[in-house]
Amino acid sequence: MIEVQDLHVRFGGVHAVRGVSFAIAAGESFGLVGESGSGKSTVLRALAGLIPGWTGAMTLQGRPLGARRDRAFFRSVQMVFQDPYGSLHPRQTVDRILAEPLAIHGLSDAEARIRRALEEVALSPIVRFRYPHQLSGGQRQRVAIARALIADPSVLLLDEPTSALDVSVQAEVLNLLADLRAARQLTCILVSHNLAVVAHLCAHLAVMQQGQVVEALDVASLRAGQAQHPHTRDLVALSRDLEA
């Protein structure tokens, strides 16, 4: 479904991503873990077409991705950002926010789609005519997820979708993402610094450090303590330390 080959991204003199490669099958969830500055979000943004000037090769469903993406790409690939406070237009109602992707992609039947989208993310219909500042963090993240799903994408890119939320709300959003993924057969990439969150949602993951993938493994071996690279082991140790 998605293939990334030898991806490099440079920002001026900073070589942020240095030769990252991975492949994801359709319907699979893939996790990218690393600390800030490791390049994990940059990989996601390059894939989403938000960063110009990358080199390497990326393909989606066998078609190579260029510098400019067509409308079909933006319909099939959607992104959810970390900060639900920053990613929703503060002066638009939820209704307007959800209508935007429909207008962009020329989809008819807006009324029914918006109602269905809200229902799907378990938001009450009252929320539809509220502004983002009238919603809680968890509700806002649900709106962001609804906006991503309203144009029926096949790929969902999640950039730290629960890092700004309380743990109880995080549990609700993670459950919601798991349900939606199963119901819609979505292919997901989840970027997070939290190993336990990635392990919960993904079957495979890659650990990044200083722009490179230092280790790629499946979650079963991670849980079984079979990580090889010292950085992965550090992250596992920290995660377990706090669980004890």
Added chain:
Amino acid sequence: MTHPLVEIADLRVDFPGPNGFVPAVRGVSLTMGREKLGIVGESGSGKSVTGRALMRLLPPQARVAGSLRFDGIDIAAATPRAMRKLRGARIGLVLQDPKFSLNPVMTAGAQIAEAWATHQRGSARDARDAAMRLLEQVLIRDPRRVFDAYPHELSGGMGQRVMIAMMLAPEPDLLIADEPTSALDATVQAEILRLIDRLVSDRGMGLMLISHDLPLVFRFCDRVAVMYAGRVVEEVAAKDLHAATHPYTRGLLDCMPRLDAPRARLPVLTRDPAWLA
């Protein structure tokens, strides 16, 4: 007769809202000595407001009732002058994001030296030497470089070390750390907390660690107060975390994904209205 370091009795804080006053803290009582007390709760539980009230740093429109004592001093009755002698000198405050709490146009060294000179007697040279010593104490490998660096030239973890050095300069009795590591990476987070832990133990200070991160607080504190909707619902010794009984505490512990125990679905916290009572 020695007083406990902090005595909070029936603290109530209300903020004005469009439909009258909204309670943020609803009758919190806490006593702490020179120990490490954690205050945990979700956003809006009133944990930060409790910490701010102790330093009298709440906005003027907030309505505060109840009794707050620091080392026997009545915070509500203290004059502004007495409060200035307390803040910084005897109670230090470390906030979440060093990017916002450091002065962007002063070098790290100058800020620490200023904090030192405000509360201690000595020449500019003494202040400078003290700042350099403090930078060494917060385990900065190259204190000379950091001394002359501006906050934007420092990483988040480094900035937080500078912040801690600044707060330790007047040698306070109590350090209030409000989400000190929430803006940092997991590995840096552990380093900073170990550093705070060591400095607090070495100096025999009290630490009030305010955080939303339950496991983290239990890992680094002696005693933990769990707050929900403006009240302390449970107080437990950190070593008895597993014996925590309140359904809210249990729920918070349960709903986190874990590496060692995969689960198909995470249990979701059901909030019992009775917890508000």
